[in-house]
Amino acid sequence: MKQIPNIITCLNLLAGCMACVLILRFNNSTGAFIFIVLAGIFDFLDGMAARALKAYSNIGAELDSLADVVSFGLAPGCIVYSYLSTYDSGMSWPLIAFLLPVFSALRLAKFNVDTRQSTSFLGLPVPASGLFWTSLIPSIHLFFSSFSLIVPVGIVILLFVFCLLMISEIPMFSLKFKNLQWKGNEWPFSLIGISIIVIFLCVFNSMPLVSLSIIILIYILLSLVKVIFGK
Secondary structure, X not given: OOOXXXXXXHHHHHHHHHHHHHHXXXXXXXXXXXXXXXXXXXXXXXXXXXXXXXXXXXXXXXXHHHHHHHHHHXXXXXXXXXXXXXXXXXXXXXXXXXXXXXXXXXXXXXXXXXXXXOOOEEOOOHHHHHXXXXXXXXXXXXXXXXXXXXXXXXXXXXHXXXXXXHOOOOEEOOOOOOOOOOOOOHHHHHHHHHHHXXXXXXXXXXXXXXXXXXXXXXXXXXXXXXXXXXX
């Protein structure tokens, strides 16, 4: 029973590896998206299983970080690299996409040794960054019908912003609920409520994939608002 969380974490890692294969071998960003979302589900379940079984271990923590680097750092980096390569087949500047796994690893290493992040986060969590890119890239064609300079430039700028957010000291609230009351859980409940509306609108407009990117941007904005108002 104590090994169940580690088994789930291995499924997270496997899903991340499959996402890398799908994007690099078959250029299938939608398939990669599905596997990274699965990785996100496994990432949630392994933590829940560890808490339920009280199966905490140093090996489990290190394995979880490794899985997150692959599933939410390397796999999204491959997706961004594959997309940017459509603008430059010479395999030069698109390699900048692999800053995502590098900064994801830095973020996770920082998180593992930082005791301040027990109930909230300092900096953007790696899964949030990974899911943002995984959702955004397959959806770009919905907003830009032809190749335009603004697209790769915008992606590179966003990439730097997200890399810096991951290693920043900006407080980000978590979705860990102490109870089901509104008081003390205002920000997580607000995010959930807004997320339901965003998903409904995106599905209604036949662009469900982009909903994750929008939700993560809203999460970042809400965290910044929380910092500004100090509540």
